[in-house]
Amino acid sequence: MLKNLEKFKIPRYEQVRWHILTLLTESKWDENTPLPTEQEFADKYQVSVGTVRKAVAKLVDDGVLTKYQGRGTFLKRPDFESSLLRFFKFRDKDACYATPTGVVKKVMVIEGIEEINEKLDIGKNKALIYIERVRIIEGKVSLSEKIWLPKSRYQAFVNLEPEDFENLLYPFYYTKCGQFVSSAVETLFFVANHVDPYLDNNEQENLVKVCRIAKSLEGDPIEYRESYGMAEKFSYEVNII
Structure with missing residues (x-):
């Protein structure tokens, strides 16, 4: 799933981050619907859960995603x-x-x-x-x-x-x-x-x-x-x- 970015020597967590951004944009993700779990993303992109966790953390820091304990990770829409x-x-x-x-x-x-x-x-x-x-x-x-x-x-x-x-x-x-x-x-x-x-x-x-x-x-x-x-x-x- 990440092969098209590997030739640019981008860190794998950044590749995962980019793919999640693409998913959010192309699928018109609803901010009330939780994203797949970190394990599901890891299986999808054939990377470790730690790599996915780092990508998700970066998206949270960027203000794109927000995490709720016990509920999951959601798209964040700034006010x-x-x-x-x-x-x-x-x-x-x-x-x-x-x-x-x-x-x-x-x-x-x-x-x-x-x-x-x-x-x-x-x-x-x-x-x-x-x-x-x-x-x-x-x-x-x-x-x-x-x-x-x-x-x-x-x-x-x-x-x-x-x-x-x-x-x-x-x-x-x-x-x-x-x-x-x-x-x-x-x-x-x-x-x-x-x-x-x-x-x-x-x-x-x-x-x-x-x-x-x-x-x-x-x-x-x-x-x-x-x-x-x-x-x-x-x-x-x-x-x-």
């Missing part, structure tokens, strides 16, 4: 919703913290944009899927998002309408297109003189812009996103232990 909301604190009419609902407003295929394609590490002429999405709390838009995806990875989105998308995009990427977002890099800016049609702000009101490059299990960029929110809602929070 990117909470990640973004560390920059913004939204409250409902009862003054309780609230999580906005995501609604896709627009989806289309567009020509490549050199600056965006560079962020996605694809050829400058490669087509993109472009999405406009808002986050809503009690009928009011709280965040406005622009999203660019490599069309080659998201062919299933070409014929979708906005109402076909689910509230949470990352699980939808995975179930619909097999694209699992494993990690992301975010950069934050304060911007002026930017009017967003969904936020209905004016040029005098500053916005916060959060740029995110989301990456696959293999570390490849598979989404570039720009999220805009009112600066008055900005509230950075971090726990230092």
